[in-house]
Amino acid sequence: MESQYKVNSNGGIESGATATTRVANKRNIRGWDLVLRFSALALSLAAAVVLGVDKETTTVSMTLVPTLPAVNVPVTAKWHYLSAFVFFVVANAIACAHAAISLLLTLANRGGNKGIALMVVLFDLVMVALLFSGIGAALAIGLMGYEGNSHVQWKKVCNVFDKFCDQAAAAMALSGAASVAFFFGWCLPP
Numbered sequence: 715m716e717s718q719y720k721v722n723s724n725g726g727i728e729s730g731a732t733a734t735t736r737v738a739n740k741r742n743i744r745g746w747d748l749v750l751r752f753s754a755l756a757l758s759l760a761a762a763v764v765l766g767v768d769k770e771t772t773t774v775s776m777t778l779v780p781t782l783p784a785v786n787v788p789v790t791a792k793w794h795y796l797s798a799f800v801f802f803v804v805a806n807a808i809a810c811a812h813a814a815i816s817l818l819l820t821l822a823n824r825g826g827n828k829g830i831a832l833m834v835v836l837f838d839l840v841m842v843a844l845l846f847s848g849i850g851a852a853l854a855i856g857l858m859g860y861e862g863n864s865h866v867q868w869k870k871v872c873n874v875f876d877k878f879c880d881q882a883a884a885a886m887a888l889s890g891a892a893s894v895a896f897f898f899g900w901c902l903p904p
Contacts, residue, residue: 747820747899748821751820751895752817754809754813754892755817757889758810758845758888760885761802761806761888761892764881764885765793765882768792769790770790770877773786793882798854798855801847802849802851805845805847806848806892808841808844812841813841813892838896842896845889849890859871859879
C-alpha cells in the first residue's frame with residue numbers, strides 16, 4: 715500500500731492531493747510599474763516647466779537719499795538668476811528623460827530580461843537621489859527668499875515676489891511627488 719504522503723525535494727512532506735499555488739499577477743505589477751513611470755515622467759516634466767516659466771516683474775520703491783522722494787524701480791525675478799533653481803530644472807529634465815526611456819524599456823522588456831530590469835531600477839535610485847538633491851538646493855534658496863537672513867543682511871523677497879515664490883513651491887512639490895513615484899517604482903519587483 716502506497717502512502718498518500720510524499721517527500722518533496724526540500725525535505726518537506728506533500729500530501730497526495732495536488733496543491734496549487736497562486737502566484738501574484740505579474741501583469742498587475744507591470745501595470746503599476748507603468749503607471750508609476752508615467753506619473754514620474756509627467757510630474758518631473760511639470761516641475762521643470764512650472765519653474766522654467768517662473769518669472770515675475772514688480773515695481774519696488776527705493777529710497778536713495780532720505781531727503782529725496784523714493785524712486786520706483788522695476789525689478790524682475792527669474793528662475794535662471796539662481797543657480798540652485800537652474801540645478802533644480804536641469805535635474806527634473808534629466809529625470810523626465812530617464813522616465814521616458816525607462817517607460818519605453820519597460821514596455822519593450824515583456825520577456826522579463828533581468829539585466830534591463832536591474833539597470834532601470836539602479837537608474838531609478840539615481841533619479842531619486844538627483845531629485846532629492848535638486849529639491850534640497852531649491853528649498854534652501856526658497857527658504858532664504860521666504861525668511862531672509864539677518865546675519866548677512868539679506869532681506870526676504872517672497873513678500874514682494876509672492877507669485878514667483880508660490881510657483882517655485884509648487885514646482886518643488888511636483889518634483890517631490892515625482893521622486894516618490896520613482897522610489898515606489900523601485901520597490902516593485904521587476
